[in-house]
Amino acid sequence: MSLRGLRLTGTTLAAVGLLLMLTVYGLSFFWVPTEVAQGVIQRIFYVHVPAAWVAFMAFGLVALTSAMYLWLRDERLDRAALSAAEGGMVFATVVITTGPLWARVAWGTYWTWEPRLTLTLLLWFVYLGYFLVRGSAENPERGKRFAAVVGIVGALDIPLIHLSVLWFRSLHPKPVVAKPEGPTLPAPMLITLLLGLLAFTLVFLGLFLLRYTLQTLRDAADARDRRATV
Amino acid sequence: MSEYLGQVRAIVWKDLILEFRTRERVAAMGAFAVLAAVLFNYAIDRTAVRPQTIASGLIWMTIVFGGLLGIGRTFHLEHEDGALQGVLMTSAPKDAIFLGKTLANFLLLYLVAIIVVAVFTLFFGLDLGPRLDLLAAVIALGALGFVALGTLFSAVSSGTRMGETLLPILVFPLLLPMVVYGTQATGRILAARPAAEVTANLRMLTAFALVAMATGAGLFRYVVEE
Numbered sequence: 001m002s003l004r005g006l007r008l009t010g011t012t013l014a015a016v017g018l019l020l021m022l023t024v025y026g027l028s029f030f031w032v033p034t035e036v037a038q039g040v041i042q043r044i045f046y047v048h049v050p051a052a053w054v055a056f057m058a059f060g061l062v063a064l065t066s067a068m069y070l071w072l073r074d075e076r077l078d079r080a081a082l083s084a085a086e087g088g089m090v091f092a093t094v095v096i097t098t099g100p101l102w103a104r105v106a107w108g109t110y111w112t113w114e115p116r117l118t119l120t121l122l123l124w125f126v127y128l129g130y131f132l133v134r135g136s137a138e139n140p141e142r143g144k145r146f147a148a149v150v151g152i153v154g155a156l157d158i159p160l161i162h163l164s165v166l167w168f169r170s171l172h173p174k175p176v177v178a179k180p181e182g183p184t185l186p187a188p189m190l191i192t193l194l195l196g197l198l199a200f201t202l203v204f205l206g207l208f209l210l211r212y213t214l215q216t217l218r219d220a221a222d223a224r225d226r227r228a229t230v
Numbered sequence: 231m232s233e234y235l236g237q238v239r240a241i242v243w244k245d246l247i248l249e250f251r252t253r254e255r256v257a258a259m260g261a262f263a264v265l266a267a268v269l270f271n272y273a274i275d276r277t278a279v280r281p282q283t284i285a286s287g288l289i290w291m292t293i294v295f296g297g298l299l300g301i302g303r304t305f306h307l308e309h310e311d312g313a314l315q316g317v318l319m320t321s322a323p324k325d326a327i328f329l330g331k332t333l334a335n336f337l338l339l340y341l342v343a344i345i346v347v348a349v350f351t352l353f354f355g356l357d358l359g360p361r362l363d364l365l366a367a368v369i370a371l372g373a374l375g376f377v378a379l380g381t382l383f384s385a386v387s388s389g390t391r392m393g394e395t396l397l398p399i400l401v402f403p404l405l406l407p408m409v410v411y412g413t414q415a416t417g418r419i420l421a422a423r424p425a426a427e428v429t430a431n432l433r434m435l436t437a438f439a440l441v442a443m444a445t446g447a448g449l450f451r452y453v454v455e456e
Binding site: 122123128138142143145146148149152153160161 | 379382383386387389390391392396399400402403404406407410411434437438441442445449452453455
């Protein structure tokens with residue numbers, strides 16, 4: 001697909017996603033019934049869970065495109081990995097800000113060592129390392145390789161981290177752990193959640209394509225600059 | 231196969247001789263361990279907490295912080311005088327070089343871990359008891375995974391402007407499994423609980439070490455290629 005086509009697709013996806021996101025906000029405020037045990041705060045669920053889904057999906061995408069970059073050395077794969085990592089960082093930030101807000105009301109404390117919360121926090125720092133390595137490498141080509149390695153090792157270690165935080169929690173059971181999800185979700189809640197997942201995924205894909213386009217233009221401009229100075 | 235092992239052994243031997251002649255890294259790590267134990271001792275209110283109950287966590291954190299100090303300089307000397315290029319140009323496969331470096335680091339770190347445990351035993355009045363073999367296995371497995379990740383990312387960070395400052399950011403998020411299983415197992419051993427209570431931890435530490443070694447050996451070539 002041409003660059004122009006990518007930009008158009010990205011803009012369309014992001015726009016549709018944002019419109020859908022507004023719809024989800026509307027639904028979650030006015031249509032979905034209030035959860036009995038937790039009250040109004042449970043409505044943050046419709047932002048928190050889709051953002052988490054996207055953050056983890058993006059991380060998978062980073063690992064996949066990084067591995068393929070190391071194998072095939074196609075610049076496009078590296079651009080895709082970078083774009084996915086930036087998108088993932090944004091949504092991971094959404095997760096670790098909405099999580100404590102919800103936890104403050106539902107569990108009575110901003111921070112608990114709830115497994116998924118811990119995992120997302122660590123994931124956020126793996127992303128941070130990804131960008132730091134990329135930015136501080138002695139030359140750009142090396143930065144791409146280093147970043148790819150960070151992305152892959154992070155993804156491989158994630159299952160072990162997840163297991164160990166689950167393990168840790170089993171030692172220290174908390175008094176109340178409200179679990180909003182489950183198969184017994186009422187239909188309006190389930191529909192809103194699914195729409196939320198769709199909206200966040202579309203926004204992510206749109207931003208991903210736009211970021212990818214931007215990086216392609218940037219690389220092209222850099223190459224032009226280098227030719228002009230030589 | 232025997233050629234491969236010979237190459238690994240050559241790297242291990244070279245790094246150990248280098249360390250034996252300079253004594254920089256072990257000295258720094260060992261001094262760090264002893265001094266950290268002294269500071270920890272005064273950071274704890276002994277009337278509020280029994281030092282023995284939190285010793286396992288402190289032991290592991292000292293190994294991690296002190297170890298990173300030395301592991302971060304794995305490639306430092308070789309980087310400075312360009313000897314790394316020479317090593318990389320030999321016919322040894324990159325994974326053999328990685329495994330050699332990791333094993334050499336492991337031996338150094340294990341030495342430091344022995345110092346750490348000895349110092350904490352002395353300062354905190356721990357009773358290592360009859361389970362010393364188990365403790366040795368727990369620390370060996372945890373250290374192996376740690377060293378594998380540390381060596382890989384030490385190669386990464388030494389190729390950046392940020393250098394060793396970057397290392398904790400890259401390594402700490404990935405160390406969680408080691409800290410969780412290692413600390414729990416060590417705590418149980420120090421509390422003289424039955425050996426069966428740590429077998430699951432040993433299994434998870436083995437898994438962590440294997441994953442770390444395998445990913446490191448697989449990805450090292452992409453870090454050092456030029």
